[in-house]
Amino acid sequence: MILLGLKEYYDRKAAIGEIAPDGWIGGGIDFLLELDRDGRLRDIADLREGTGKKKQPRPFQLPNIGNQALKHTNSGTDANLLWDNAKFVLGLGPKGDLHLRSMIDAIDQWLGSTDDVGVAAVRAFLEQGLEDRCHFQLALEHPEYGELLGTGSVRVSFRVMETPYPIVFQSPVVASALEREEEGADESATATCLITGEQNVAVAVTHPVIKGVRGAQSAGASIVSFNEEVFTSYAKKQSLNAPVSKRAASQYTKALNILLESKQRLIAGDMSIVYWAEKESDFESEFSALFEEPPKDNPDEGTEKIKALLQSVHSGAYVEDSGNTRFYIVGLSPNMARISIRLWQIATVSEFASRIRQYFEDFAIAKPTKEPEYYSVWRILVNIAAQDKSENIPPNLAGEFMRSILEGTPYPETLLQAALRRIRSDTEYRVKPVRAALIKGYLNRYLRFYPSQSYKEVGRVLDTHQTSIGYHLGRLFAVLEKIQEEANPGINTTIRERFYGAACTTPVTVFPNLLRLKNHHLAKLDRKGRVVSFEKLLVETMGKLNKFPAHLNLQEQGMFAVGYYHQRQDLFTSKKAEATDSIDSETMIKEEEGA
Incomplete structure (x- = not known):
């Protein structure tokens, strides 16, 4: 089915001329050596397009004999038919004779004895250069292009004067030879x-x-x-x-x-993902922007496309594709001399759009304004990798994460484990917004597939009615940390650095001591209204807890992280609101004292 889908993509692109026909390959030519019928060089034509140092070779459909690649091996005997780089065409370097002989052999092998004037002239040109390299001096000493040709890196082909075709490889005998080879x-x-x-x-x-x-x-x-x-x-x-x-x-x-050379490719860990649609679709051109890290010079590049996707259920986008247009996704990974198929998905455009929209909704969470509105797959994975380095992203994890997004299935448990490990090891930042979003996404998708009365879905913002013990323990830890910070302005090390790991795994060993310490911290606060606000918050938070558990499982550890993050965000959301609360609390104290 994979090969059939790829062939259908070939047929679709070949029908509109975007893929070279069988036996040909897309490539560029920099210069044409203009020959007479006897193979003598008369002039050089510059085909490059553009200006200055940005000149690019002119694109052509080039003969691709034996389906060999554009790049050469070290053998020196794999010349292309009637075109190649200047090393082969002009016999440059220590393997010059070998290169020229290879060019001649390619003509003899694929075209044989032909009465085509152009082909005969090219063969004569190469033969003369093989016998006497001075034959090529006119090209190498050309006042304008000689230096470039001497580097050997530019691509060169031939034009023969008084022939009906502009370039020799466009001769009908070449097309016939390649067709015979294919059949x-x-x-x-x-x-x-x-x-x-x-x-x-x-x-x-x-x-x-x-x-x-x-x-x-x-x-x-x-x-x-x-x-x-x-x-x-x-x-x-x-x-x-x-x-x-x-x-x-x-x-x-x-x-x-x-596809692997185009923009229709994504990288997830060690997996290269390519995708295509059964027919032309906007989704095909926008798919990459939904997952890729935006360029640094334009960080909002993909935001509008993601917003359009999220609103598509209301706007009607992709509706015309929902019935018939299939969308194909293949994930490829290296395996020595072979390539492994790690991911293979077929669905309609609307089905994939719905699954991806759900992924973004899963990861939606309250965050600081400086944070990206949407996280790329790379940003998510790098923030749970050791030392926040992309080379440390577990390769299998990247593939499984993409698979769960595209299939609409629960995210792998290893994703939650990796996030919790990174939070415990990252003493400076702990629960970053991207990590909190990941854990929220994991927990909500898991609950969707495996409902439990012990949990309720995690929201974007603080939820004081959440039923999870771990969530409220995380909230309590955030409040205790905030009290410590306000009691000791400029403190270098808080309970976050010292006690977070133990608090989220074995709460009973940490929280009793932290609650004793908070009395000392509250006593150091000058504003009585602020003390009242904190005490109210502590009462509300601890009212959700019957006891401190001896151990939290992975799900509750995830809830702890999200509860901690939500409470921290709520505490720092608005300084103005915080100041207003303090004034109201102080007013309330005075009224009570007056009564």
Whole structure:
């Protein structure tokens, strides 16, 4: 189903000219060497576009013989057909002769003896350079382009004077040769294609490689391959065990390689995620913005798209896609010389939009104004990784997190464990807004799938009616910390640094002592109204607790973190409101004393 989906994407893009046809590959050419019919260089044409140092090669559909990649190996014998970098075309470097011979061999192998004037002129040009390198001096000493050609990095092809086609590789004989290669096959390598269902078609013994998967071999890797006898059956070798026609193999790999090079790719840990729609859809172009970290120079880039998604249930966005348009998501991870399929999801656009909208709603929480309105997957994961470093993100966790978002299933328990571990180890910040949002999202989604009378859904802001003991213990800890901070302005180390870990796991060992200490801290406060406010808050919070538990399980530890965060946010939400409360409390005390 994955390969079929990729082939359909190829068909869709090829129909509008956005993917090169079979046997061809998208690429750029910097210069054309203009030859006469005898293979002598007459001029050099600069095809680059743009100005100054920003000039870019002109894009073309280039002959892709044998589906080889644009990058070369170290062999020096893998020249492209009628185009390549200047090292091959002009025989530069210690392997110059090898490069030139490879260019000639490619012409002989793929085009054979042909009466095409342009091809013959190019072959003559290369032969003359192989015999006498001075033949190339006109190009290398060119006053304008000689220095660039001498670097060997620019891409070069040929134009032959008085031929009907502008570039030699656009000759009909080249197109015919590539078409024959795509359709040709050994009679013993024919079968029914598993992708298209075509019978007696040429089967790809080995499939073209996939490039662009993060962490995979730079030379490319395969998603369909058989290299050990234990993987084979009925004496079939290599990919004949899973017969796919040469044409279909070329098309699905071309589609996947293009997706991996495009903006339709996301990185989650060690997983490269690509996606596409059955037909043109706004969701296809906006999908990345829903998950990626926005650029530093434009932090609000994806905010509007996320807001539109959240409002789509009311605005009607994506409704026209809801019935028929399928959306495909594939997650790929490196596995030595192969690529593993870690994620494969098919649903309609509206189904995915609904699941992603739920994800953002899960993570909605009250936060300081300086915080991003929505958190990217990367920001969430990096804030629960050791030392807040992206290289420490557990690779499997990233994949499972994305899977749960896209499937609409409970988030992995390892996500909660990682968040709680990071909170306990991060003595300076503890419960950051992003960590509180993650824990809230985990708990609410878990409760949706596994309802419990012991808990109620966690809200965006402080909830004094929450039924969780851990939640109110977290609130109590936040109040005690605030009292300590106000009693000791400028204090370097609070109970957060010293006691948070024990308070959220074994409350009975910590809270009795902290409650004794708070009496000392309250006595140091000058404003009586503030003391009254704190005592009221303590009474209200402790009224939710019958006793201090000996131990909190993971869920209650998560509730503790969210309760602590909510109470801290409530205490610091508005200084003006806080001052008003103090004035009212002092007025109340005076009235009571007067009575």
